[in-house]
Amino acid sequence: MKYIDEFNDPALARRLLDEIRATATRPWALMEVCGGQTHSIVRHGIDRLLPDEVELIHGPGCPVCVTPLEVIDKALEIAARPGVIFCSFGDMLRVPGTDRDLFRVKGGGGDVRVVYSPLDALELARRNPDREVVFFAIGFETTAPANAMAVHQARRLGLTNFSLLVSHVRVPPAVEAIMTAPTCRVQGFLAAGHVCSVMGTAEYPALAERYGVPIVVTGFEPLDILEGIRRAVRQLERGEHRVENAYARAVRDEGNPAAVRMIEEVFEVTDRNWRGIGRIPGSGWRLTDAFRAFDAEHRFDVTGIRTEEPAECRSGEVLQGLIKPTECGAFGTTCTPRTPLGATMVSSEGACAAYYLYRRMNDGPTPQAAPVAREEMNPVA
Amino acid sequence: MCLAVPGKVVAIDDSADPLTGLIDFGGVQKQACLEYVPDVRVGEYVIVHVGFALQRLDEESALASLKLFEELGLLEEEFGDAWEQAAKEAGTP
Numbered sequence: 020m021k022y023i024d025e026f027n028d029p030a031l032a033r034r035l036l037d038e039i040r041a042t043a044t045r046p047w048a049l050m051e052v053c054g055g056q057t058h059s060i061v062r063h064g065i066d067r068l069l070p071d072e073v074e075l076i077h078g079p080g081c082p083v084c085v086t087p088l089e090v091i092d093k094a095l096e097i098a099a100r101p102g103v104i105f106c107s108f109g110d111m112l113r114v115p116g117t118d119r120d121l122f123r124v125k126g127g128g129g130d131v132r133v134v135y136s137p138l139d140a141l142e143l144a145r146r147n148p149d150r151e152v153v154f155f156a157i158g159f160e161t162t163a164p165a166n167a168m169a170v171h172q173a174r175r176l177g178l179t180n181f182s183l184l185v186s187h188v189r190v191p192p193a194v195e196a197i198m199t200a201p202t203c204r205v206q207g208f209l210a211a212g213h214v215c216s217v218m219g220t221a222e223y224p225a226l227a228e229r230y231g232v233p234i235v236v237t238g239f240e241p242l243d244i245l246e247g248i249r250r251a252v253r254q255l256e257r258g259e260h261r262v263e264n265a266y267a268r269a270v271r272d273e274g275n276p277a278a279v280r281m282i283e284e285v286f287e288v289t290d291r292n293w294r295g296i297g298r299i300p301g302s303g304w305r306l307t308d309a310f311r312a313f314d315a316e317h318r319f320d321v322t323g324i325r326t327e328e329p330a331e332c333r334s335g336e337v338l339q340g341l342i343k344p345t346e347c348g349a350f351g352t353t354c355t356p357r358t359p360l361g362a363t364m365v366s367s368e369g370a371c372a373a374y375y376l377y378r379r380m381n382d383g384p385t386p387q388a389a390p391v392a393r394e395e396m397n398p399v400a
Numbered sequence: 401m402c403l404a405v406p407g408k409v410v411a412i413d414d415s416a417d418p419l420t421g422l423i424d425f426g427g428v429q430k431q432a433c434l435e436y437v438p439d440v441r442v443g444e445y446v447i448v449h450v451g452f453a454l455q456r457l458d459e460e461s462a463l464a465s466l467k468l469f470e471e472l473g474l475l476e477e478e479f480g481d482a483w484e485q486a487a488k489e490a491g492t493p
């Protein structure tokens with residue numbers, strides 16, 4: 020397909036790799052923020068093709084993985100109620116809550132439906148006026164314009180049976196949290212391309228300056244990722260730390276102003292817990308007062324939530340780039356995409372699942388279960 | 401989750417509210433909301449995420465990137481690294 024095949028060209032990839040090899044003279048650790056990039060890197064084996072000098076650390080940019088356990092448990096409670104149609108992106112169905120997942124709730128008679136777009140959930144609300152339709156609004160800045168439009172439309176149409184369970188997260192505060200962690204080894208960032216398609220690049224120069232790190236806006240195809248790495252390494256070798264846009268075909272500096280306006284009308288910044296990481300100030304969005312009536316947490320009284328993470332799951336360390344998935348004792352044994360212990364094993368963008376699908380365990384043969392698991396994962400879009 | 405896929409706008413329904421278009425993804429066609437790219441035209445490419453076109457795809461930048469990749473290494477073989485050249489001229493090692 021146009022602009023996918025071209026950016027997968029192996030001959031050009033080799034050129035980029037040669038260039039990176041020629042540029043890197045010292046060890047550098049780069050973090051790719053976005054789970055979509057992690058998926059692409061592991062799938063194409065990019066991290067293995069890079070020279071030894073360049074290490075990729077996988078970041079926390081998978082919204083499925085960082086949605087806090089207490090929100091998952093709220094989702095499970097709402098979804099199990101009679102009269103509710105609970106709509107979600109497919110990735111969320113197998114994310115483990117404290118004692119079950121949405122898939123189980125569905126199996127137990129809950130009306131849980133996978134939708135492609137939040138507008139599909141809105142349509143369900145229109146067609147089922149006697150039911151409460153709840154949409155699980157997760158995602159980064161990329162998804163926020165879609166979710167904002169859905170609730171905006173709901174208000175315009177006067178729908179009183181539609182609400183959002185919101186768990187939106189924002190990238191820049193996460194970058195800040197990573198850089199201020201005492202264990203941080205990250206020297207440069209590949210910023211998430213589609214987040215910047217919406218938000219533009221204005222939030223990043225201050226971060227590049229404050230932490231002395233190059234931040235390169237990077238796309239998702241193999242050549243895009245290699246180009247992001249090439250530019251980040253070039254800056255590091257030159258002692259620079261600037262914001263660069265290596266994904267200009269989809270990112271303008273100003274982002275998409277219409278989308279940002281809609282986000283700002285519907286959402287306001289709030290603190291948020293990230294699963295496995297903890298509270299990050301200003302790292303989320305919630306509905307503004309004007310849209311409070313569409314907030315599922317207000318509409319449904321979900322109290323008495325008691326959350327507990329399985330002790331053996333080290334997804335918090337994985338999400339912060341402190342360990343690779345294969346360093347977790349449960350990886351591929353008690354924890355697989357079929358029986359995930361942590362959210363990072365669920366979404367195909369979670370680092371644990373990406374390693375399970377594409378990476379030999381401890382460089383042994385690929386597990387037999389991998390192709391099956393891959394079909395089951397049902398990634399969004 | 402944040403995956404957005406490029407597709408070609410093949411039809412626009414001006415009467416739809418919100419503004420909607422038909423997008424072709426290499427043979428598979430799907431509706432998408434065009435409210436965030438209101439001046440997009442049929443034949444242009446957009447990147448689509450969860451049923452919303454988020455940005456038009458700039459063909460010129462796409463081609464410029466590919467051309468740059470083609471030329472990587474070649475320029476250096478011919479002219480040497482421009483940065484090193486500049487550093488040499490400035491007298492810094």
Ligand code: SF4
Binds near residue numbers: 332349
């Ligand atoms: S392999 Fe499973 S248990 Fe281990 S960190 Fe990843 S999700 Fe958690």
